[in-house]
Amino acid sequence: MEIGVVGKPNVGKSTFFSAATLVDVDIANYPFTTIEANVGVTYVIAEHPCKELGCKPNPQNYEYRNGLALIPVKMIDVAGLVPGAHEGRGLGNKFLDDLRMASVLIHVVDATGKTDAEGQPTDYHDPVDDIEFLEKEINYWIYGILKKNWDKFAKRIKLQRIPLERAIAEHLSGIGVSENDVWAAIHNLGLGDDPTGWRDEDLLAFASAIRRINKPMIIAANKADAASDEQIERLRREGERRGYIVVPTSAAAELTLRKAAKAGFIDYVPGSSDFKILKPMSSKQEKALKLIRERVLERFGSTGVQEVINRAVFELLGLIPVYPVEDENKLTDGFGNVLPHVHLMKRGSTPRDLAYKVHTDLGEGFLYAVNAKTKRRVGEDYELEFNDIIKIVAVTR
Numbered sequence: 001m002e003i004g005v006v007g008k009p010n011v012g013k014s015t016f017f018s019a020a021t022l023v024d025v026d027i028a029n030y031p032f033t034t035i036e037a038n039v040g041v042t043y044v045i046a047e048h049p050c051k052e053l054g055c056k057p058n059p060q061n062y063e064y065r066n067g068l069a070l071i072p073v074k075m076i077d078v079a080g081l082v083p084g085a086h087e088g089r090g091l092g093n094k095f096l097d098d099l100r101m102a103s104v105l106i107h108v109v110d111a112t113g114k115t116d117a118e119g120q121p122t123d124y125h126d127p128v129d130d131i132e133f134l135e136k137e138i139n140y141w142i143y144g145i146l147k148k149n150w151d152k153f154a155k156r157i158k159l160q161r162i163p164l165e166r167a168i169a170e171h172l173s174g175i176g177v178s179e180n181d182v183w184a185a186i187h188n189l190g191l192g193d194d195p196t197g198w199r200d201e202d203l204l205a206f207a208s209a210i211r212r213i214n215k216p217m218i219i220a221a222n223k224a225d226a227a228s229d230e231q232i233e234r235l236r237r238e239g240e241r242r243g244y245i246v247v248p249t250s251a252a253a254e255l256t257l258r259k260a261a262k263a264g265f266i267d268y269v270p271g272s273s274d275f276k277i278l279k280p281m282s283s284k285q286e287k288a289l290k291l292i293r294e295r296v297l298e299r300f301g302s303t304g305v306q307e308v309i310n311r312a313v314f315e316l317l318g319l320i321p322v323y324p325v326e327d328e329n330k331l332t333d334g335f336g337n338v339l340p341h342v343h344l345m346k347r348g349s350t351p352r353d354l355a356y357k358v359h360t361d362l363g364e365g366f367l368y369a370v371n372a373k374t375k376r377r378v379g380e381d382y383e384l385e386f387n388d389i390i391k392i393v394a395v396t397r
């Protein structure tokens with residue numbers, strides 16, 4: 001699962017990415033081996049079960065701070081969005097390659113309207129246009145892949161009676177489209193099951209439906225610190241009307257706060273509504289932080305950066321944190337570590353899915369599970385819940 005950050009030039013996308021991936025931990029512990037220049041590690045943050053249970057965790061694949069679990073996830077800086085990117089304009093192909101890998105998109109727009117369609121400074125540009133423009137770029141990109149050899153492809157499916165969902169999913173496998181995605185898109189649009197009868201506009205509508213399912217998007221209304229309440233309200237209203245979550249953000253404020261925290265000047269947990277000064281700093285620095293407190297934190301409740309990341313993962317992707325343990329009473333693994341591991345699972349997953357995630361053998365030998373919070377035995381039909389702690393019982397060979 002990877003979060004893509006996308007936006008036209010100058011909206012603060014790089015600032016957003018730098019802020020989000022400025023994490024003060026040793027990422028060598030995490031299973032993300034080679035990290036490319038435009039790929040970083042960020043966190044999703046959720047309340048930790050120990051807050052409720054009063055335990056003291058020994059985290060191994062996440063961080064624990066002030067009763068919160070900071071769970072690492074990969075983030076890609078998807079550079080090169082310009083009009084016509086789907087035709088290879090600008091960094092078009094690199095843009096599409098990065099886009100391919102992202103499971104969810106954070107679309108950074110300039111809420112002040114001071115950046116035009118090409119990323120140049122301007123008096124006023126409607127950021128709502130940027131939302132539509134990115135939709136269109138992605139639609140045409142998917143359409144372009146489908147359109148290639150479509151007639152031949154459709155005839156072959158019909159002639160050889162290949163299941164439509166499977167064939168199209170294979171055709172679009174490069175962007176990670178599943179048979180379920182294809183089924184849902186066909187179903188939503190009421191398209192017939194004879195692909196030779198699909199017209200051009202059907203293909204485009206299908207591409208658009210696939211985008212909505214496969215590349216869900218959240219809007220970061222960035223530079224919120226410099227935008228008026230009216231500008232933010234309008235963007236929120238128009239975004240929501242199009243089905244998006246819109247969160248006002250100040251990437252610049254978040255970057256300053258994280259840098260100050262990393263240098264030990266302040267205590268700041270991303271997503272929080274305030275920070276604490278830990279040691280003296282220059283009056284210029286102090287003034288900058290004071291401004292952030294007044295213009296961003298007090299006005300919006302946070303910088304919005306962490307909220308966008310959390311909502312992208314928990315709401316749009318529907319992932320939930322789940323903690324596997326070996327001892328359901330002590331909440332430990334085999335070495336006595338309390339809640340050492342967390343896994344982000346798709347909502348609706350079962351204990352067996354979790355077992356597979358921990359180890360294939362555990363999945364294959366799965367017998368039953370124990371919900372450590374209730375001490376109840378649960379079977380395969382149990383749906384995992386947010387912050388569940390699960391002991392898996394399996395036969396091992």
Ligand SMILES: Nc1nc2c(ncn2[C@@H]2O[C@H](COP(=O)(O)OP(=O)(O)OP(=O)(O)O)[C@@H](O)[C@H]2O)c(=O)[nH]1
Pocket residue numbers: 007008009010011012013014015016222223224225226249250251252253
């Ligand atoms: N007021 C304000 N300015 C911001 C914010 N985020 C970024 N900026 C400024 O906006 C300008 C562009 O920021 P970048 O992060 O370089 O923008 P970008 O979208 O990555 O642009 P490219 O690197 O050209 O793709 C810089 O001058 C930033 O300081 C913000 O939250 N508030």
